[in-house]
Every structure is written in C-alpha cells, then in structure tokens.
Amino acid sequence: MNLMTDRAAAAATAMAVDVGPSLTLRDEMLAAGLLIDTGENGLYGRSQIFEDVVDRLNLAITHLGKDQQPEVLRFPPAMRRTDFEDSEYLKSFPNLAGTVHSFCGNDLGHQRLLRALDDAMNERDDERDDAWMEQQKPTRLVLTPAACYPVYPVIARRGALPAGGRTLDVLSYCFRHEPSLDPGRMQMFRQREYVRLGSAEQVMAFRQMWIERGTLLVRLLQLPVEVDLANDPFFGRGGKIVADSQRAQALKFELLIPVADPRGKTACLSFNYHMEHFGAIWKIACDDGSVAHTGCVGFGMERITLALFRHHGLDVNAWPDAVRALLWGDTEARVGDALQAAPASLGERA
Incomplete structure (x- = not known):
C-alpha cells in the first residue's frame, strides 16, 4: 500500500513554508528524463546519463582510496535476517527497516490471496486494501539498510584481524522506508563505503583522513x-538521548551540500566511528585479542549525482571543464595529482 501518495505529499508540502524549490529539482530531473517516475515517492528509475555520472563518480572514489589497498567486497541489497537482528538496527531505526516477505502457503492460501488481490485491484491505487499480504510470511532476508552491515559477520567468521587491521571497499543498494518528494531522500539508493576495522587509533586516523x-x-x-x-535519526523518546550522546562523543560527521531541500543542506557523505559496537556484537578481535573498533565513510551516490545536476545544470556537456576533465578525462591522474598537492595527512595510510 502506498503510505504517502504524490497527492498527499504535495498537499503536505504546500502547507510548509517556502518549499517551492524542493519540488523544482525533482520536476526538472523527471522532465529531462534523468529520473524516471515509478508512481511511488522516493523510488525512481535512472537514465543512462544519470548512471554514467554515477559510474564516473564511482571511479573517482576508487582512485581516491586506491592507496589504502582495500579489499573489495560487493553484496546484494539483502542480508541474512539473523545478521540484521544481531546488528541492533531495530533498536534505533525500526521505522526505516524493510523486511522481505513471500508466499509460503498451500493451494487454499493461494486462493485466498487471489480473492483478496482481486478485491484490492478494484480500488484506486492509493486506497487499495493490503489484505492479500496476510498470506505472505517473513523470509530469511532483510533489505540492506547500510552498505557496511553485511561486512561485519563475514569478517568475524575469518577470525582475528591482522596486525594492521582491515580496510574494505563496499558498495550496495540500500533501503530506508521514508517516502518523500525530496529526490535526495530516496527509499532505494546506493552507498559506496570504505570500512575500517582495527584499533581505536587506526579507526580515528582513518576517519580524519576521509x-x-x-x-x-x-x-x-x-x-x-x-x-x-x-x-x-534515532527513533522514539529515547532516541534524543542516544543522539545527544553520539554528538557529545563526536562519533559522526557529515559533509553537507545544498541539493533539493530548501530548509537545509543534504548529507552527501558521512564519516562514522562506531567504537566497539559492531566488534562486540560479532566478536571481532584485533591481533592482540582486544575488541575491534570500526568506522566507515559513506558516499551517497545518488545525492552527489543530484548535487552535480543541481549546481552545474542538466546538460552534462555544459558542466565546468575541470569537472568534465575529472569525470570524463584521466580520472586517475587528476585524483592522484590532487592528493599529491594536498596536505600530507591526506596521503597517509590509515
């Protein structure tokens, strides 16, 4: 069932103050065919041009972290339900989680499903009953909420970390249930992450470098x-206490860019220090037997791409020469030159 239709979302948006620009980028991207409307808020198709920019951004990010010699891991946008349960994600973000259900019944159950589906299809899209879903049962899969989540149980099964810890390069589609007209807040989106596992000092140095x-x-x-x-965005009354603690310990920083939300800037990169949270859950040990600390840098691939279209225009051929040279030229050389010219701390191996 669509919990927030375009009509309802637009009505809610119209009641806010100075929100006109929040629709502008979305409408322009849809009109240009860069994003494809699926009829569900926060769920878009992407054009070849949009995907080309994402691919070239991915290449730049690869060269940006190449000297860290990360292990490259790629996972599908779903993970084991038991690993998801162990992660404690539901303690903090139950409203964002997405589970995978499937029909597991018999012939009678199938007939009940079809009758309920026929009834639903007689209604308008935004008013359809979801009674047919009573025949669906949870599977052993959950939609991945963040690209790094499948990593920790995999690394834990390998045993203790090597002396230098581990650095991983991961990429995945992720899901968060927050339908919105803001194109920067998609329900299905890609995260590219570098993940660090090791001592507190190693992880903190990694985060500062990134x-x-x-x-x-x-x-x-x-x-x-x-x-x-x-x-x-921790959930519930206790969420504010957890959020305040997170800020007090300076565990999370975000890189903010104006994208489509007129009320503020959008987080396009995040830099996170998890302390011992995941190391303790999955019993990940450093080479000296201590509990591993973890951290990650996450690149919001769609958000950065949207920011490029917002600030440089919808015609990629008209983007600034230096940006085009970075993305469509010798990306490796330009990223390498920029790192070489930057302060020494950017070139250190975390």
Missing part, C-alpha cells in the same frame, strides 16, 4: 561543501 579526502573530492567537483558534527 573527512579531508571527501572534502577534497567535492571541491574537485566544484560543489559547495560544509562538514559538520551530526547524529543519526
């Missing part, structure tokens, strides 16, 4: 950039 490298990349893309202390 704050600087992420800022460098966004400046090379000639986008406005601001890095600020942040917190995750």
